[in-house]
Structures are given as C-alpha cells and as structure tokens.
Amino acid sequence: MLAEAKIFLDRWHGYMKKPDPALLDGLLAENASISSPAYFKPKQSKAYVAAILTAVNEGFEDFRYTKEWVDGREMILEFEARIGDTQLKGIDRITVDGEGRLQHIEVLIRPLNGLIALADHVKACLAKEAA
Template sequence: MPTPDFRAAVEARDLDAMTALLADDVVFRSPVAHKPYEGRPIVAAILANVIEVFEDFRYVRELHDDAGHALVFEAKVGDLSLTGCDFLEYDDRGLITDLMVMVRPLRAAEALAAAMGARFDGIVEMAAQLAGSDAH
C-alpha cells in the first residue's frame, strides 16, 4: 500500500522521498489557493516549503478505501493550531496523481495562506530549478 511510504517520507521530512512518490502530472489542490497546481516540480516545491511552515506536524489518523487515502494531521502555524487532511489518489504504479489538502479552522488557514504567500516567489523559482533538473 503506497500511503505508508508518503506518510513516512513526510514524517521524516524527506523531500526526495516525497518527490519520488509524485506522478509527473500530479495535481495539488491547496487549502488556500483557488486553482490547482499541476506537475511534479511545483508540487515538490510547495511540499518543501510547507514542511518548513508547519511546526509540530504529526499525522494522527489514516483512512483508506478503493478510491484513495486520507491522512489526518495536526500542526501549528505560528501560535495557531490547525487540523488538516491530505487526500491522496494514486495511479496503477502507486504514484500520487492527486493531492488535496484541507485545513481548519479559518484563522489558521489564513495564517498558512500568508506564510506560503510570502514564500511564493521562492516556490516558483524552486519549481523552475526542479523542472530544469528533471529535463537533464
């Protein structure tokens, strides 16, 4: 089952392992952005930054069915606690094709949006570098 690999990679803060589990055409559905982000480079860059923004991150529950998996987590953004869920869908190779994240409460989601927004230019730059390294 692929989920423990993703969970273990996130818990270890192992960006290379997380990225290796993403399909080339993975879609990331952010809890704070209106449009989805598509492609391994941008999703990897987002993951690299969010693991720095989240403090005291821990998965607390795992659910799964034939359609995919859900990993419930708790974390802090600054002094605000939040609960969230990673919803994962996989292809037949076990690679993540869709990663949707939801978080609550609203105040913590707003803090997450502000923290990630402040990093957005760096995220885009990192994605371009990752895309360039994938091409070689």
C-alpha cells in the first residue's frame, strides 16, 4: 500500500469514529470533489464536500465499514449503516492526492429507500446550514 493511501486511511477511519470538522478539513484536498448518488455531475469545492460529509455523518447510525480494497491511490470502502429505521449498504470510492488528502469521493448507496432517506437528511441539513 502506498504511504499516502495508508496515511489517509488511518486518518479517515479516525475521523469516521469521531467526526470532527477540524479532522475533516485536514483530510480534504483544496480541489476536493464528490460524486453523489443524488446528482449526475460531480460537485467540486472543499467546503461543499465537507458540508456533505458532515451531514451524512450526522444522519448515519450504526455505521461500520465491512470491506476495503486499495490500489495505489484509489480505494473502495464498503459500508453498512442505518438512517432511522432504514438499513442501507454502500461504497465510498476514494482517490487521494500525493499528500494523502481526499481528492475525489464517489458514493454509491442501495437500496433506493436508503438513498432517499439519506438524500432527504442531507437536504435538510444543508437547508438548516444556509438559513
């Protein structure tokens, strides 16, 4: 495993266990982007990616990673979680830069009702933040 992938994964797992905005800021590259299952085109902005990841972490219950694949600076992290009574499974496909910071994350989630529950939660969080 490349050093930058290992550094990122160690820090990422620490953040996921104890979500702290200060930790997240250090994990994201300045040009970080996200491909969400709710939108066709990726969104690029460190602040936007941070807001989305923060909202997602606030909504997830019983979150746990179940598998991990790493190839160079690319990784796939399979997870399970719950939003209220809705169980979901998904993957985070992450690319890190040479500094070990998240450059891009693509999130895939199933089943559809899990995706809808998560999208509704994130939308409510972002609306509250904008108010």
